[in-house]
Amino acid sequence: MxxxxxxxxxxxxxxxxxxxxxxxxxxxxxxxxxxxxxxxxxxxxxxxxxxxxxxxxxxxxxxxxxxxxxxxxxxxxxxxxxxxxxxxxxxxxxxxxxxxxxxxxxxxxxxxxxxxxxxxxxxxxxxxxxxxxxxxxxxxxxxxxxxxxxxxxxxxxxxxxxxxxxxxxxxxxxxxxxxxxxxxxxxxxxxxxxxxxxxxxxxxxxxxxxxxxxxxxxxxxxxxxxxxxxxxxxxxxxxxxxxxxxxxxxxxxxxxxxxxRGATVHGTIAGCAATFDPAPGTGAPRLRAAAELALADAGIAPGEVDVVFADAAGERNADRAEAEALAALFGAYGVPVTAPKSMTGRLSAGGSALDLAAALLALRDQVIPPTTGTARAADDCPVDLVTGGPRPAVLRTALVLARGRGGFNAATVVRAAR
Structure with missing residues (x-):
């Protein structure tokens, strides 16, 4: 054959x-x-x-x-x-x-x-x-x-x-x-x-x-x-x-x-990465490593990221760990961070996919959607959390983060259509 x-x-x-x-x-x-x-x-x-x-x-x-x-x-x-x-x-x-x-x-x-x-x-x-x-x-x-x-x-x-x-x-x-x-x-x-x-x-x-x-x-x-x-x-x-x-x-x-074929391109998936946390008590979470690997895969530096769509666990220790990872990567309050899932709840596998859709639409409309409920980030979470309403911004690159039960970490870099 x-x-x-x-x-x-x-x-x-x-x-x-x-x-x-x-x-x-x-x-x-x-x-x-x-x-x-x-x-x-x-x-x-x-x-x-x-x-x-x-x-x-x-x-x-x-x-x-x-x-x-x-x-x-x-x-x-x-x-x-x-x-x-x-x-x-x-x-x-x-x-x-x-x-x-x-x-x-x-x-x-x-x-x-x-x-x-x-x-x-x-x-x-x-x-x-x-x-x-x-x-x-x-x-x-x-x-x-x-x-x-x-x-x-x-x-x-x-x-x-x-x-x-x-x-x-x-x-x-x-x-x-x-x-x-x-x-x-x-x-x-x-x-x-x-x-x-x-x-x-x-x-x-x-x-x-x-x-x-x-x-x-x-x-x-x-x-x-x-x-x-x-x-x-x-x-x-x-x-x-x-x-x-x-x-x-x-x-x-x-x-x-x-x-x-004349299709409209709404954005590109420029970088992807996944890591797995060690067993509890045996090492640090590896969300930051996933973000770094995704940026490297996209061929960009942290300073080129315009907005982060956070995993946003809504649990104190997990939120603090994510905020620390973002501060280590971008500097304290170094990049706008948002969690529109605050309006929907966490949707398991659907949640990070919905964040990807939000990132693509944010790049299209040049606006960062808000995090609701939270009025301001806690002092031990040094992130520039977008609250109170949408924030207009010049957006070319978004980083989407997600953590799953059992130690899964994933990060995706989304770029605006050229």
Missing amino acids: TAAAPEEAGLIGVRGMEAAVTGIGVVAPGGVGTERWWAAVLRGENAIGPVTRFDASGYPASLAGEVTGFVDEDHVASLLLPQTDRVTRLSLAAAAEALDHAGLDPARLPDYAVGVVTANGTGGFEFGQRELQALWSKGSRHVGAYQSFAWFYAANSGQISIRHGLRGPSGVIVSEQAGGLDAVAQARRQLRKGIRAVVTGGVDSALCPWGWTAQLADGGLSTGDDPDRAYLPFDAEASGHVPGEGGALLVLEDGDAARG
């Missing part, structure tokens, strides 16, 4: 190519759709509130960032509804918007030209809970066949691939909050191997009793009942984070190929 020539297989890139973002799709607390969500962010609208997807009154924590106004039937074919979890439906909606935004029709490209690499930290928790309840209360005959895959972390990538006919290299990354950045890094590697385009990013949803219990077990949830004060990144009164659902998916393409 004769191998196809690279151009016949849809392989056009080379190592060192530009990883261009041509499409953005967002399904998040605050807005379904990129521009609706972004407008809410710039208005500083807090999308955190009491949980409505189940009765959380008997739990220590009762606030979440929920995606409201999302009608499943508007985004997912009726045939798919019985075999998909909410997280997959959110992912399908984000992917459809991203591909439409990119103006990319995979059917017009060669087979195997477009892949899918998504991140997911929880899997289909709500679907799994429902099937387990059926098993416990009714017996094994009442567990549906779709349980075999609907709960799985890779279900999002698989269903996106099937819906859009994306037969190129695909996969899933599981590294919790860092996952969205790690997935984009993997997608960029696929572009460097010659793949034409990749749908990538992260979406998560685990707002059900089973998922809630799992998140409570980690010990990091805020138990506050005031939506405006429960999640306070870098604040002296920070006492944990509020969880949420949703995220963002991007279309990454070879920059020359994207411009060649």
Whole structure:
């Protein structure tokens, strides 16, 4: 059998190519759709509130960032509804918007030209809970066949691939909050191997009793009942984070190929890096190392970074550690820092992907979105935290940081389109 020539297989890139973002799709607390969500962010609208997807009154924590106004039937074919979890439906909606935004029709490209690499930290928790309840209360005959895959972390990538006919290299990354950045890094590697385009990013949803219990077990949830004060990144009164659902998916393409077809490039993924923390008590966290490696990968110095989208754990020790890492890299108060996730909660793998979308839009509009809730950073967190409202700025380069449970660190450098 004769191998196809690279151009016949849809392989056009080379190592060192530009990883261009041509499409953005967002399904998040605050807005379904990129521009609706972004407008809410710039208005500083807090999308955190009491949980409505189940009765959380008997739990220590009762606030979440929920995606409201999302009608499943508007985004997912009726045939798919019985075999998909909410997280997959959110992912399908984000992917459809991203591909439409990119103006990319995979059917017009060669087979195997477009892949899918998504991140997911929880899997289909709500679907799994429902099937387990059926098993416990009714017996094994009442567990549906779709349980075999609907709960799985890779279900999002698989269903996106099937819906859009994306037969190129695909996969899933599981590294919790860092996952969205790690997935984009993997997608960029696929572009460097010659793949034409990749749908990538992260979406998560685990707002059900089973998922809630799992998140409570980690010990990091805020138990506050005031939506405006429960999640306070870098604040002296920070006492944990509020969880949420949703995220963002991007279309990454070879920059020359994207411009060649007349696509709009919204920014480029210039640098990526990941590190892993040592076992607790055996060494320092390695978030700073991830940032340094990402800057080196992008070929830029710290002084060229115009804004940092922080991980913003909302927990005193973790916030202090991130602030110290930023001060060591940029100097105390050396670069504007923001955490728009203060309006949505932490979305697991969807959170860092949503921050990437925010960074791209900030570079487009030349404005830094605010951190809400926190009025000023604590004295032991020497960061120039953007609060009170959007801050106009000249922006060319953004650094996005993320940390996942278990020691994952990731950093991505985003550059404005040239």
